[in-house]
Amino acid sequence: MGWTTQVVGVRHALFEDTTLLVVARMVVDEWSRTPAAFPSVSPHLERWHLQWAQYAPGVVDLNLETIASSYFATKELLQLLGIVEAQLQKRGPAIPRDEMRTRWSIGDVFWLKDQETIPFLDTTRSLKHLLEPVVAPERGTFKRIKQYDLGECPSCEQGMVCVAKRSDGRLFAICEECEAEWVDLALAPKREGMLPCGAAHDVWPPLWPTKEEIINAGLSERVEESDDEIRLPPADETESAE
Numbered sequence: 001m002g003w004t005t006q007v008v009g010v011r012h013a014l015f016e017d018t019t020l021l022v023v024a025r026m027v028v029d030e031w032s033r034t035p036a037a038f039p040s041v042s043p044h045l046e047r048w049h050l051q052w053a054q055y056a057p058g059v060v061d062l063n064l065e066t067i068a069s070s071y072f073a074t075k076e077l078l079q080l081l082g083i084v085e086a087q088l089q090k091r092g093p094a095i096p097r098d099e100m101r102t103r104w105s106i107g108d109v110f111w112l113k114d115q116e117t118i119p120f121l122d123t124t125r126s127l128k129h130l131l132e133p134v135v136a137p138e139r140g141t142f143k144r145i146k147q148y149d150l151g152e153c154p155s156c157e158q159g160m161v162c163v164a165k166r167s168d169g170r171l172f173a174i175c176e177e178c179e180a181e182w183v184d185l186a187l188a189p190k191r192e193g194m195l196p197c198g199a200a201h202d203v204w205p206p207l208w209p210t211k212e213e214i215i216n217a218g219l220s221e222r223v224e225e226s227d228d229e230i231r232l233p234p235a236d237e238t239e240s241a242e
């Protein structure tokens, strides 16, 4: 039996490995029925099976820290944990040994007897407690947008430079990370033409173009379409320059 600490930001919790992995299997089992309903967390859950296939005590890593860096991935995982919790609540006091062996096998762990339901339920709730503050409302309102990327930012080398829109409908480019801006889209994302944040936008957060606007601006050949999530600041932080 091994124990592993799972960390999310400044919070952490200690988990018994095999119990944690059985809950992870239950989450993946639920997710696999309708993966399309969980687009943000899917890339992570697709890799979770490696954790029980290659199980080694004390080194379980469900990548919670990375999942928690995305509001939508966290929200989807919490939804799945809620379903697993409800299923466990409806079960009897123990999960039969045969079911443990056929459905919830972990590495070469050999389930000798029926397993009590309570530890799985407690683990599911601990995971929820670890993740719930990530989606707490005081962090602002999140919105999923279609993002049109022009390429990597030459300044921070981390963010993508994407097409944004002024209130008058004129398009400009902005780095999603460092907020460098380009008034002249022909120059984005080159260093030449790069301007500090505030040079191009007139409302904050900026507006985002529709696909039609991208096509009309003749940019469809130059952009990559991606899904992204943005955090809208609380209303009192929203500034609007005249």
Ligand SMILES: [Zn+2]
Binding pocket: 153, 154, 155, 156, 157, 158, 159, 175, 176, 177, 178, 179, 180
């Ligand atoms: Zn940047």
